[in-house]
Amino acid sequence: MMVKRMTWVARMGAVLGAAAVLAAPVQAKEWKSVTVALEGGYAPWNLTLPGGKLGGFEPELLANLCTRIKIQCNMVAQDWDGMIPGLQAGKFDVLMDAISITPEREKIIAFSRPYAATPATFAVTDTKVLPKAAPGAPVVKLTGEAKTDQPTVDSLRKQLKGKTIGIQSGTVYTKFINDSFKDVATIRVYKTSPERDLDLVAGRIDASFDDVTYYAALMDKKENASIVLAGPKIGGSIWGPGEGLAFRKQDADLRAKFDTAIAAALADGTVKKLADKWFKTDVTP
Template identity: 75%
Template sequence: MRSMYSKLARGLMSAAVGAALCGVAQAKDVTIAFEGGYAPWNLTLPGGKLGGFEPELAENLCARAQLKCNFVAQDWDGMIPGLQAGKFDVLMDAISITPEREKILALSKPYASTPATFAVTDTKILPKASAATPPLTLANDDKSNVPAVQVLRTALKGKTIGIQSGTVYTRFINENFKDVASIRVYKTSPQRDLDLANGRIDASFDDVTYYAANADKKDATPTVTAGPLIGGPIWGPGEGLAFRKQDAALKAKFDAAITAAIADGTVKKLSEKWFKTDVTPAH
């Protein structure tokens, strides 16, 4: 997919890989781009530094791969063009691994896997999510998903749904709800959240970890997650790093680092710190 934006273009920071990189004289400089405004996956801290689950994990992965990494913030809609133009070498922004994206990008093995859900201000539209709400597992096949999403289509008929542009969730909402609801697309998730809080849209759709993190903020918008958690093959195997197709060697280094970070519990530790739950993907 994804706090309000600061001047992200100035959000440069070197990865703090510390002593682990000492003596690596020939290490390649690698630039990793994050959105910098999709807490808790990644966020811009006071002073312009990048923090969150992904920057902390990236520091660990770069140390394991013996790479000197620089972090830069980039608006979501400029990420793929910037990668292809050589502005950065890696994208890390909760990017779901999908067949469509694999046509133009080289994607790493997943480092996280999370479901998505709706959020509303009026629980008459959709009931507030609870532990008793059964999850909805969807296939990567729109036709076979129709019966499963019909209850949601009925509930949201005539409503306006907000979604961030260019995410894996955008396609899902468009293909399953555009014939029964109005779809409003936003450049950023915070812009969408503001419209939801102010009643300009009826529901939003995003990753559950995004909603969980923002619900804990004192200035959070008065919204609640609603309906079932939606997961399964429809989102692909999880979230991965994105590379240019020709950078197979760089991808291989990060794949090995991700494997090691999952094996020794680093991914679990960082996800529990930032998400309060374990988002380690199944392997």
């Protein structure tokens, strides 16, 4: 979605079905403290540091938000599959795990305003396939409308004609790659992004496409030194509104508090500062 946590889209249907029957009753709360669930294993969004403490972009942003609204936030690590049911059952009050805001999820849970909107891009090991991304180049905004997006897509189609592109299954990126390139390139679909990355490094595919924040963590590893970002960073409404905090629908008052804090953190540059630190790119929505 990873984006965006787009890799979770395929798993969401089963989780939503389970969550629907676990809704907690409405309760008035003063919200002096909340329990926030993060996976703790999705670097650099969130990760578990030596000693068990949670770190990364989201824990640091969360600490800032909670200070602004004067609420004590207790972070806990939770596997993704238990997050939505746990939220609905009252085990957690908030979820923060690079969760993309989608219409399907909004049927079950409520979202804050987005605190990030992550662009995606190609990666290659041979810049003859696509030129290396220019440092500081602006994000190209796509809408999902063919007429509006056509100039950018046509340019990429020419460069990727006859190439093999690797993409993870079950993501919005999968649909974009298939719709835009399947008639000019070979599309190879992988169960996981790491499996695809191995083939990219080995030369079995020519390019991959994924979230820029995923690549930020990927390329810090020695075995991936040959991988470089290539072509434009692609963002915009084509990927949806972005990533937000998740709440029970009845906790509108708590959501409103975090909306206010997120707006302030965006306005004063806090989100951009943390994004530059952890992602090396601006992900402000």
